[in-house]
Amino acid sequence: MTEPTSPHLTSDPPGEPTVDSTATISMRLPEPIDAGRLELSEVPRAVLSCTDVSLYYGDFRAVNQVTMDIGVHEITALIGPSGCGKSTVLRALNRMNDLIPGTRVEGTIAYHGMDIYGRDVDPIEVRRRIGMVFQKPNPFPKSIYDNVAYGPKVIGMKVSSMDDVVEESLRAAALWDEVKDKLKQSAYGLSGGQQQRLCIARTIAVKPEVILMDEPCSALDPIATARIEDLMMELREDYTIVIVTHNMQQAARVADRTAFFTAEAAEGHGDRTGHLVEFAETTKIFSNPADPRTEDYISGRFG
Amino acid sequence: MAAITAESTSGSRPLTTAAYGEKSPQSLVFLVLLWLSLVFGILVLAVLLVTTFIEGRSRIDAQLFTNYTSQIAPETAGARAAILGTAWVIGVTALLAIPIGVAAAAYLEEFASRKSRFAHLVELNVQNLAAVPAIIYGMLAAAAVVAIGIPRNTVIAGGIALALLILPVVIVSTREALRAVPQEIRQGSLALGASPMQTLQRQTLPAAVPGIATGTILALSRAMGEAAPLLLLGGLVFVKFDPNGILSGFTTMPIQIFDWASRSQESFQQLAAAASILLLVLVLAMNGVAIIIRNKYSNPR
Numbered sequence: 001m002t003e004p005t006s007p008h009l010t011s012d013p014p015g016e017p018t019v020d021s022t023a024t025i026s027m028r029l030p031e032p033i034d035a036g037r038l039e040l041s042e043v044p045r046a047v048l049s050c051t052d053v054s055l056y057y058g059d060f061r062a063v064n065q066v067t068m069d070i071g072v073h074e075i076t077a078l079i080g081p082s083g084c085g086k087s088t089v090l091r092a093l094n095r096m097n098d099l100i101p102g103t104r105v106e107g108t109i110a111y112h113g114m115d116i117y118g119r120d121v122d123p124i125e126v127r128r129r130i131g132m133v134f135q136k137p138n139p140f141p142k143s144i145y146d147n148v149a150y151g152p153k154v155i156g157m158k159v160s161s162m163d164d165v166v167e168e169s170l171r172a173a174a175l176w177d178e179v180k181d182k183l184k185q186s187a188y189g190l191s192g193g194q195q196q197r198l199c200i201a202r203t204i205a206v207k208p209e210v211i212l213m214d215e216p217c218s219a220l221d222p223i224a225t226a227r228i229e230d231l232m233m234e235l236r237e238d239y240t241i242v243i244v245t246h247n248m249q250q251a252a253r254v255a256d257r258t259a260f261f262t263a264e265a266a267e268g269h270g271d272r273t274g275h276l277v278e279f280a281e282t283t284k285i286f287s288n289p290a291d292p293r294t295e296d297y298i299s300g301r302f303g
Numbered sequence: 304m305a306a307i308t309a310e311s312t313s314g315s316r317p318l319t320t321a322a323y324g325e326k327s328p329q330s331l332v333f334l335v336l337l338w339l340s341l342v343f344g345i346l347v348l349a350v351l352l353v354t355t356f357i358e359g360r361s362r363i364d365a366q367l368f369t370n371y372t373s374q375i376a377p378e379t380a381g382a383r384a385a386i387l388g389t390a391w392v393i394g395v396t397a398l399l400a401i402p403i404g405v406a407a408a409a410y411l412e413e414f415a416s417r418k419s420r421f422a423h424l425v426e427l428n429v430q431n432l433a434a435v436p437a438i439i440y441g442m443l444a445a446a447a448v449v450a451i452g453i454p455r456n457t458v459i460a461g462g463i464a465l466a467l468l469i470l471p472v473v474i475v476s477t478r479e480a481l482r483a484v485p486q487e488i489r490q491g492s493l494a495l496g497a498s499p500m501q502t503l504q505r506q507t508l509p510a511a512v513p514g515i516a517t518g519t520i521l522a523l524s525r526a527m528g529e530a531a532p533l534l535l536l537g538g539l540v541f542v543k544f545d546p547n548g549i550l551s552g553f554t555t556m557p558i559q560i561f562d563w564a565s566r567s568q569e570s571f572q573q574l575a576a577a578a579s580i581l582l583l584v585l586v587l588a589m590n591g592v593a594i595i596i597r598n599k600y601s602n603p604r
Contacts, residue, residue, distance in 0.1 A: 094494070096490065096493070096494060099489075099490070099493065101416060101417055101418065124493075124496055124497075124498050125496070127493060127494055127495070127496045128495075128496030129496075131494060131495065131496075132490075132494035134487060134490060134491065134494075136487060138485070138487035138488060138490065138491045139491075140488060140491065140492070140506060141488070141510055150492070150495065150497075150505070151495035151496065151497075154492075154495065154496070154497040154498075154501045154505065155495070155496045155497070199491070202491075202495065203494070203495065206495055206496055
């Protein structure tokens with residue numbers, strides 16, 4: 001084990017050995033965070049703002065009273081232990097939760113000030129503007145070209161040349177050079193990392209404003225993960241990204257702001273309800289968290 | 304620690320035992336009984352096929368395909384009208400059963416709420432309908448077409464009867480094919496801003512086509528061999544013309560075989576056997592196509 005321990009982990013009590021996995025990965029930690037970034041304001045300029053959002057599956061309250069703002073052209077990471085509701089929150093942001101019967105939302109999630117759960121809001125329109133990349137790469141059983149062209153076609157986007165849209169999207173997802181000679185081949189022939197970048201290209205093709213990523217690297221190896229992370233940093237110029245991750249180092253590497261969720265037994269009954277513990281700039285969360293539970297989690301003491 | 308050997312770990316029974324399990328007298332007797340049942344089943348089928356083939360062999364000729372049936376000259380009579388009639392009726396059956404069955408299955412699987420009592424009721428009834436005897440569908444179709452003013456011994460009436468017969472099978476197999484399409488495909492499509500209908504048309508249904516085709520072909524091959532509902536409709540047994548539309552009279556191969564087999568002359572018996580072989584080959588060919596489709600698409604590339 002080499003020594004360079006992350007500055008974020010210095011809050012460890014002296015004498016306690018640092019967890020190996022964090023130590024090795026944290027070698028990449030400090031630099032990229034600040035490289036070429038604008039100074040973060042204290043309060044994000046919100047694209048999406050959640051106010052007292054509680055999410056229910058039937059009678060079970062999965063997430064309780066989340067209030068947070070997603071800043072424009074920022075990467076916001078949602079971290080926390082399993083079952084803390086971070087994926088549920090993410091899927092509520094573009095109404096993918098609607099597809100699960102029995103889900104219910106309280107509070108408001110406003111997109112540019114408009115409640116996306118408002119009565120006359122079309123969830124299809126919401127999903128057009130707020131795209132999503134899933135945990136497991138899920139390309140369609142079609143050619144690479146058709147995978148990217150599918151979105152613009154179904155939403156009736158007016159494009160002068162679909163070829164250009166496909167090339168542009170694949171370039172933006174850093175996949176063009178690898179696939180430009182086999183656009184007509186099945187997307188299933190690509191590696192897992194390439195498939196995930198194809199899914200990102202597919203999402204970009206419909207020109208959303210926000211891209212939600214639900215543990216986009218959890219099925220990928222470290223090299224493919226690094227490529228996706230680099231890609232996220234590039235995409236931040238044009239898009240707002242919200243990412244759920246189990247990997248705290250990933251959050252530390254890419255995110256501008258980090259929200260830490262945890263689950264605790266709700267009052268009255270034994271079900272565990274997720275809630276937001278702390279939401280702040282990533283540097284603050286990882287170096288100087290306000291809440292002891294955040295500190296316990298990021299230093300690897302639970303979760 | 305002592306070396307662990309096969310003898311020492313197996314307790315009182317050595318691995319090489321021959322006195323237990325499959326070798327005991329009772330299980331040997333039972334095994335023989337199982338074998339006899341298997342042999343009996345295969346033997347009956349083989350005898351049936353072989354005797355039919357031997358009997359009909361002499362009449363598997365061009366005339367079987369080109370000539371009409373005949374009362375007076377069974378030696379040169381053929382199943383032309385029955386072959387064409389089968390094609391017409393099965394064609395109409397497919398045109399009715401596939402769109403209705405696929406649409407019903409798509410609704411139940413993709414749109415109906417899991418909790419909806421109506422969908423639950425429909426689902427239960429679809430399963431029950433699959434067990435209804437074929438002849439009942441014949442009666443239903445006869446009543447239905449007469450009620451709307453179509454003669455019952457027509458191609459369309461036959462098609463309706465057979466379509467009703469196989470509809471439950473088509474619905475059930477289509478639902479299974481749709482259910483086998485990964486949820487990720489639907490989510491991926493919806494997350495791009497496609498509507499549920501677009502997702503069904505452009506992703507879920509195309510992905511399910513192999514499964515739907517397999518189930519539907521098997522159902523159609525079953526319909527092809529049905530005589531009961533068509534006899535009830537008064538499907539004609541003596542047709543000396545080519546059917547020329549959905550309001551034409553018709554006969555089908557099972558009906559024709561039924562007619563010939565009930566006549567006492569040896570030549571009619573041969574004719575029935577020859578037509579049976581033809582029907583068997585057709586049905587087996589359709590099942591073969593279904594199996595090929597299933598195997599070809601069972602692994603996505």
